[in-house]
Amino acid sequence: MNSDAIGVFDSGIGGLTVVKELKELLPNENIIYFGDTARVPYGTRSKETIIKYANQDINFLKNHKVKMIIAACGTVSSVLGANAPVKEIPFTGVLLPAVQTACGITRKGRIGVIATPATIRSGSYGRAIRTIKPDIFVAGSACPLFVPLVENGFFGKDNEVARLVAKQYLAPIIAENVDTLILGCTHYPLLEDIIADIMGEGVSLVSAGKEAAKHASAILTERELLNDGKEKGTCEFYVTDSPEMFAENAKIFLGYPIDGEVHKVDIDALQ
Numbered sequence: 001m002n003s004d005a006i007g008v009f010d011s012g013i014g015g016l017t018v019v020k021e022l023k024e025l026l027p028n029e030n031i032i033y034f035g036d037t038a039r040v041p042y043g044t045r046s047k048e049t050i051i052k053y054a055n056q057d058i059n060f061l062k063n064h065k066v067k068m069i070i071a072a073c074g075t076v077s078s079v080l081g082a083n084a085p086v087k088e089i090p091f092t093g094v095l096l097p098a099v100q101t102a103c104g105i106t107r108k109g110r111i112g113v114i115a116t117p118a119t120i121r122s123g124s125y126g127r128a129i130r131t132i133k134p135d136i137f138v139a140g141s142a143c144p145l146f147v148p149l150v151e152n153g154f155f156g157k158d159n160e161v162a163r164l165v166a167k168q169y170l171a172p173i174i175a176e177n178v179d180t181l182i183l184g185c186t187h188y189p190l191l192e193d194i195i196a197d198i199m200g201e202g203v204s205l206v207s208a209g210k211e212a213a214k215h216a217s218a219i220l221t222e223r224e225l226l227n228d229g230k231e232k233g234t235c236e237f238y239v240t241d242s243p244e245m246f247a248e249n250a251k252i253f254l255g256y257p258i259d260g261e262v263h264k265v266d267i268d269a270l271q
């Protein structure tokens with residue numbers, strides 16, 4: 001038993017989709033969330049910048065004595081790969097759990113991946129998929145407008161702007177006749193209804209964030225690190241931009257008002 005918190009980070013608010021899953025799977029766990037809201041998006045930045053930011057995010061969580069770190073960001077997971085600077089406690093990104101699930105459910109061996117430009121450029125999803133199943137066909141599409149659309153509330157099933165953009169981004173994936181589609185960015189579950197509608201019934205969607213939460217739960221269980229306390233876990237949030245704006249937007253991501261304090265972090269103090 002270990003009552004230390006699970007540390008979760010993202011470039012901004014998208015990682016809350018992982019927090020939502022974690023709270024459902026492991027309601028007794030304490031969570032510390034770090035969202036780099038002043039520097040979102042990461043997905044349109046260079047590899048060097050993403051690595052620098054990710055290291056700072058990880059150091060911030062390490063300084064809060066967490067028992068595990070989850071990179072709830074597809075971009076960081078793809079760019080860091082196996083080189084995350086976390087050795088002393090368990091670590092997971094969102095990429096490998098999603099890839100394992102997608103490889104397990106594809107019927108025709110044709111998988112699509114939608115993600116940020118940095119993730120698609122890294123080629124990490126394709127490499128990871130082919131490590132598990134070398135003969136699988138992978139089609140990727142970068143969707144740079146999805147994150148700003150979601151951050152600005154453009155994701156409802158009937159939102160015509162989001163639908164139009166999604167149709168354009170998904171067209172090359174549909175043309176490749178995939179049967180499984182990985183939502184490789186933790187912002188995308190908010191667009192899941194629209195994406196599912198456009199892809200059609202024959203295509204299974206795999207949410208990278210959801211798979212990461214399941215994977216984290218399995219690791220903590222296996223290593224006997226779960227918090228066995230009977231009380232509901234607490235959540236603490238740390239952001240680099242306005243806590244008020246974060247709390248307001250968090251409601252949309254979580255589907256309920258945020259139930260923990262939101263603290264402002266001085267971005268210049270990050271190491």
Ligand code: DGL
Nearest residue numbers: 011041042043074075186
């Ligand atoms: N949540 C991030 C991800 O999963 C996307 C936002 C960004 O570009 O920073 O890639």
